[in-house]
Amino acid sequence: MELRQVEHALAVADTGGFTAAADEVHLTQPALSQSIAALERDLGVTLFHRLGRRVALTPAGEAFVGPARQLLRAARTARSAAGEVAEVRAGHVDVVSLRTLAVDPLVEVVGRFRAAHPGVAVRVTAQDDRSALFAQVRRGDAELGLAEVGAEVPGLAVRPVATQEVLLVAPPGTRLARSRRVPVARLGSLDLVTSPVGTSTRALLDDACAAAGVEPRVVVETAHRDTLGPLVVAGAGSALLAAPQARQAEADGAVVARLDPPLRRRVGFVHRPDALAPGAAALLPLAPSPAGEGPSPARGRG
Template sequence: MELRQLEYFVAVAEERSFTRAAERVHISQSGVSAQIRRLERELGAELFDRSARVATLTPAGEAALGHARAALAATGALGQAVGEVSGLIRGRLTVGMVTGCTITPLFDALAAFRTAHPGVELTLLEDASDRLVEEVRGGEVDLALVGTATAPEGLESLTIISERLVAAVPPGHPLTERDRITLRELEGRTIVCMPRGTGLRTVFDRACAARGLRPAVALQAGAADAIADLAARGLGVAVLSESMAERYRDRLTALVIADARDPALLALIWREGPSPAVREALRCCRRAFDVTTG
């Protein structure tokens, strides 16, 4: 019994046609028929009822189909395992990143991964952090860089950045004379912030709710650049993380929000028991972000 015989047998069973099966496995119909006849002789039973136009499995064929599929799957797994040991990672890797991401070490990591493993089909997509978390849980995304308030339950995570929130205002704003502000003082001001579903907004909303406050988030944008531009034009007080605000220090002054003590996190997330491709991508990310723990 040969693996190609099992492959042809499964192809005919799934296509319900010797002709279409031959096209699928790229050999002649006579070659498929001959190999299946040989398999039937070895098993001592006919696998297909050939009396009709459609190739139909006999009871013996029905009994054999699951085992044939399992044997082919086991062979594929064997090849994958050997490939992993040899460093020949293959397959697909879908990476997600929070909308508006400008974290260049992630791009450095992806470039290093592609160079080391050109056989992996790499896909990159943007989405809101809350949706990316669910897409990782559901297996649609293998690895994602998200903003979050806490490590998502049921997933593995590696924190890249952990920092406090700040309020940022343009030159000439009354608050520029200060170096800190409270959430209650922000309540009566127009706020420019990221939309719900982002990690930064979740941290801000939770801090406000814990004190019974409801600041007016009148302007929302998914990218830090847009938030900074709106605040620089005097349209509101921007709520950003410390490193975000630092990028705009030429046009915005950052004030520590004294009573927003819980940090906003930027983290890589993935499911337990990661594939070889995910493990290798994580290695590249740790190196690019210079993270040696987690």
């Protein structure tokens, strides 16, 4: 099995057809078909169902794709490490971020990196589910992930970036205590706007309510987290938002209060414990670190 054959197979899987994949890898379609056929003979399995002009992965093909991506990423890392490692003059860095962190703090980090390494591209994708994000990084779909993190994330190394306070954001005109501090237990008496179960925003709400011994009264559930602040401003209900999003909602007329006790989320980059490609290794030091914190080693393999 040759790396170019692996690249060809992934191109077919990603484009859904031999014609588009041939254009992608700059081969004629017959040459690409021969490469895939040779790979299938070597593996002893069929990777694709041929469906006219389109293809679909077989079960063996689905099992092949994840390890194949890791193989190519490891090969690129090896090539870079053998060359001008410190220069970081070309290539790209793949980052997956929770949608609520894609602006703050990711934008500033990417801006610093691009200023320092203008020849390197940064490809950012968004994810709503934290577990899915961790899985993407473990599989090698992205080199770096930006998410809410604990002290440890099984199988991944953690690089803390920031600790953000989570605030209560209420509709315009809501009357709160003069201290603008609201007991967490009061969340059980509010109409709440939040994201679906399984998202990090919903987990913050559910965990806070469980700790206070109350049930959240969810009146609007939306997968579009960018709409949480506007929904509050429109009077649909109250929400828990990290400070950067809460301040934007406040500027639009919402009433913002701190929770008692304060609710905070810890934000950090995660990556596989293997050696990072040079671009990713150069990006991490450009991210801020919370006072007194630094990178933590990977723990476990789960």
